[in-house]
Amino acid sequence: MAEEQYPARWGMVIDMNVCTGCQACVTACNMENNIPWVGEDDAGYGRTMHWMRIHRTWSGEELEAKPTFQPVMCQQCGRAPCEPVCPVFATVHSLDERINVQVYNRCIGTRYCANNCPYFARNFNWFDYSYQIPAPMNYYLNPNVTVRRRGVMEKCSFCVQRIHEVEDRAKAEGRAIHDGEVQSACAQACPVDAIVYGDLSDPESRVSAAARSQRRFVLLEELGTHPAVTYLKGEGNYGG
Amino acid sequence: MAAEAHPIPSAHAESAEHEELREQLMFDPRPREEMNRMVMEAMTETTPRYWTVVGILAVIVAVCLFGVWGWMIFEGTGTAGIRRPVYWGMFIVTFVFWIGISHAGTFVSAILRVFKAEFRRPFTRAAELMTTFGLAAGALYPLIHLGRVWVFYWMIPYPNARWLWPNFRSPLEWDLMAITTYLLSSTIYLYLPLIPDLAMGRDRTSGWRHIFFKTLALGWRGTEAEWFRLKTAINIFAFAIIPVMFSVHTIVSWDFAVSQTGAWNSTIFGPYFIVGAILSGVSAVITILIVLRGTLKHMTYFIRLEHIDALGKLILIFSMAWGYFFFNDYLVSWYGGYEVTRSILSLHASGPEAWIWYCMLCFNVVIPWLTLWNRKWRRTPWLMFIVTVLINVGMYFERYTIVPMTLAHQRLPFDWGTYAPRVADTFIPIGSFFFFILLYMLASRLIPLIPVWEVREGQEAHIIRKIGKTHIPSVSDLD
Numbered sequence: 001m002a003e004e005q006y007p008a009r010w011g012m013v014i015d016m017n018v019c020t021g022c023q024a025c026v027t028a029c030n031m032e033n034n035i036p037w038v039g040e041d042d043a044g045y046g047r048t049m050h051w052m053r054i055h056r057t058w059s060g061e062e063l064e065a066k067p068t069f070q071p072v073m074c075q076q077c078g079r080a081p082c083e084p085v086c087p088v089f090a091t092v093h094s095l096d097e098r099i100n101v102q103v104y105n106r107c108i109g110t111r112y113c114a115n116n117c118p119y120f121a122r123n124f125n126w127f128d129y130s131y132q133i134p135a136p137m138n139y140y141l142n143p144n145v146t147v148r149r150r151g152v153m154e155k156c157s158f159c160v161q162r163i164h165e166v167e168d169r170a171k172a173e174g175r176a177i178h179d180g181e182v183q184s185a186c187a188q189a190c191p192v193d194a195i196v197y198g199d200l201s202d203p204e205s206r207v208s209a210a211a212r213s214q215r216r217f218v219l220l221e222e223l224g225t226h227p228a229v230t231y232l233k234g235e236g237n238y239g240g
Numbered sequence: 241m242a243a244e245a246h247p248i249p250s251a252h253a254e255s256a257e258h259e260e261l262r263e264q265l266m267f268d269p270r271p272r273e274e275m276n277r278m279v280m281e282a283m284t285e286t287t288p289r290y291w292t293v294v295g296i297l298a299v300i301v302a303v304c305l306f307g308v309w310g311w312m313i314f315e316g317t318g319t320a321g322i323r324r325p326v327y328w329g330m331f332i333v334t335f336v337f338w339i340g341i342s343h344a345g346t347f348v349s350a351i352l353r354v355f356k357a358e359f360r361r362p363f364t365r366a367a368e369l370m371t372t373f374g375l376a377a378g379a380l381y382p383l384i385h386l387g388r389v390w391v392f393y394w395m396i397p398y399p400n401a402r403w404l405w406p407n408f409r410s411p412l413e414w415d416l417m418a419i420t421t422y423l424l425s426s427t428i429y430l431y432l433p434l435i436p437d438l439a440m441g442r443d444r445t446s447g448w449r450h451i452f453f454k455t456l457a458l459g460w461r462g463t464e465a466e467w468f469r470l471k472t473a474i475n476i477f478a479f480a481i482i483p484v485m486f487s488v489h490t491i492v493s494w495d496f497a498v499s500q501t502g503a504w505n506s507t508i509f510g511p512y513f514i515v516g517a518i519l520s521g522v523s524a525v526i527t528i529l530i531v532l533r534g535t536l537k538h539m540t541y542f543i544r545l546e547h548i549d550a551l552g553k554l555i556l557i558f559s560m561a562w563g564y565f566f567f568n569d570y571l572v573s574w575y576g577g578y579e580v581t582r583s584i585l586s587l588h589a590s591g592p593e594a595w596i597w598y599c600m601l602c603f604n605v606v607i608p609w610l611t612l613w614n615r616k617w618r619r620t621p622w623l624m625f626i627v628t629v630l631i632n633v634g635m636y637f638e639r640y641t642i643v644p645m646t647l648a649h650q651r652l653p654f655d656w657g658t659y660a661p662r663v664a665d666t667f668i669p670i671g672s673f674f675f676f677i678l679l680y681m682l683a684s685r686l687i688p689l690i691p692v693w694e695v696r697e698g699q700e701a702h703i704i705r706k707i708g709k710t711h712i713p714s715v716s717d718l719d
Contacts (some may be wrong), residue, residue: 042318045323046323046324046657047318047323047324053654055652055654056654057653057654072652072654081499081500084407084409084410085409085410085411085412085498085499086407086410087395087406087407087410087412087413087416088394088395088404088406088407089404089405089406089407106394106404107387107388108386108387108388108389108391108392108394108395109317109386109387109388110385110386110387110412111322111327111328111385111387112410112411112412112495112499114324114325114327115327115328115499115501115647116499116500116501118500118501118650118651118652119652120324120325120650120652120655123324124317124324124327124387125316125387126316126317126318126323127315127316127318128316149388150316150317150318150387150388151316151317151386151387151388152387152388153387219652220651220652223500
């Protein structure tokens with residue numbers, strides 16, 4: 001992307017035709033973004049902090065039911081329902097990356113944004129999970145990503161730290177960002193390449209080509225949230 | 241001619257009528273000094289039982305409300321039972337409940353004052369106190385439910401070093417403004433009619449009470465000019481506070497209605513919440529009046545069965561109005577044909593917590609409609625006590641249905657869940673309930689609970705109007 005151009009619209013295409021529901025993306029996301037383990041009790045209580053989850057739905061009769069796997073993370077809505085309801089501007093739209101960002105330091109924990117998110121993509125820090133990591137384990141933390149305290153909301157950031165890293169490198173080398181140079185952790189980890197990440201504003205990019213597919217749909221389109229994540233409908237192959 | 245022909249029966253009828261009228265406070269006047277003495281005695285004579293109850297309540301409040309809250313602040317919001325997808329639970333339910341309760345004071349005192357419903361006179365203060373203390377209990381919840389309460393002041397708009405202004409598009413910000421306005425104006429509205437009574441107390445006490453009353457009475461002497469100004473101020477406030485009251489609960493309802501969450505996004509929520517708030521508030525007024533009658537000295541003179549009867553009629557009307565709005569919520573979804581709302585509303589009645597929904601309908605509609613039509617039952621205090629407590633339980637269940645039970649079943653079925661309160665969100669609402677009672681009990685010994693001057697004004701200045709078969713006292717000519 002040349003510097004004088006309009007900022008990139010980072011987006012994602014997820015092909016449900018090839019997704020096998022292996023959860024590699026979820027694991028990669030956890031490692032990349034310092035997502036805490038909440039412990040057995042809280043996980044059992046439904047308080048896992050994963051920024052993305054594989055929605056698994058079943059179709060068909062009982063014995064021949066087929067699963068559908070749909071990785072769902074923050075859809076980085078163009079008209080995000082979470083943004084206007086926050087009283088302290090903790091969830092705002094960034095002009096540079098054109099994604100929806102969560103400012104942890106501003107968050108006071110009203111959790112209104114999570115209620116208003118139709119995708120339930122947001123997670124709340126119920127306890128100081130990140131501060132309870134036993135000693136040698138703290139070395140797994142990614143230094144590029146903030147560790148969150150109790151009482152703040154968090155969600156998928158579209159690996160904004162990776163965008164910035166590549167942007168800085170490209171700027172230093174005086175060139176545009178190549179298509180595919182920025183990879184979100186989930187897209188990088190997907191063994192079947194079901195997740196394509198890139199710049200939607202570039203018509204040549206792989207992600208825009210995939211987003212023009214006949215099989216495209218966006219989640220809960222009727223709400224008019226203009227998500228940056230496009231799904232490609234599965235056709236029953238590989239259980240997708 | 242006919243009257244002359246039957247002198248004896250007509251005289252009998254008159255005296256019987258007169259006896260009947262004396263059941264009403266307005267037609268049963270007592271000397272000024274005696275009424276003052278009765279109110280002062282109700283305030284100053286306390287039994288050891290009172291102090292025992294106050295002590296127990298204080299301990300419960302300290303442990304359940306402030307102790308558990310402190311523990312929750314220290315540990316994290318996870319000590320409450322909320323989890324994805326139910327991010328709002330008992331805290332918001334109790335918040336809406338208290339804000340609802342606080343509507344009655346203004347309703348009884350301002351709207352009935354503006355409409356010159358004379359039966360309101362002896363219990364306006366009891367209702368206004370309920371408003372102030374209900375708000376005090378309710379206003380804690382926007383703080384309690386925060387994840388990081390120690391930075392709550394970031395919601396307050398003031399020039400600050402962070403260079404950040406709060407988001408005025410957020411309904412929570414509107415909430416903050418509306419509740420602050422309502423708390424301030426209802427406290428002033430409580431205080432204004434209190435001034436002459438405080439002066440009455442000042443002239444009849446000594447010691448610390450005298451200093452207390454002297455300070456608060458602002459040198460009231462009762463001159464003609466003072467009365468004129470006071471009445472003007474009360475009149476202005478009575479009219480001005482009515483839109484504030486309507487706006488507060490409408491704005492609370494907008495917390496839900498302006499979101500795009502399924503079954504919250506409803507245009508009916510504003511009036512629906514107001515009617516529900518008045519229903520629960522007026523019921524709570526009756527509950528409190530019955531308790532006051534039973535526990536405070538001389539209260540059976542001031543608070544009579546006619547008052548409970550009149551408020552009972554109000555409840556019946558508001559129960560019907562609430563039933564209509566409740567039905568309307570379903571009507572809109574039937575005609576709207578929006579699948580999400582339809583499925584959420586049907587899950588209220590068939591989901592895992594459906595018993596709450598059925599209890600709500602039973603307490604809010606069935607029980608009031610079956611009992612309150614009967615004049616004799618409306619004048620039976622213990623029965624009214626049970627009915628009004630049940631209505632408030634039903635209204636609590638209504639908020640429970642609207643908040644956690646609606647959040648639990650949103651658009652993506654993968655994210656469906658359930659909610660049950662845990663330690664923090666069980667004990668804190670209980671604690672705030674006792675906090676309200678404690679504040680009320682303390683206030684009952686600090687300020688006169690009966691506006692003596694208003695009662696006297698009614699007794700002295702009314703004229704009787706006969707409307708149909710009933711005699712209505714009216715003071716309208718005075719103003």
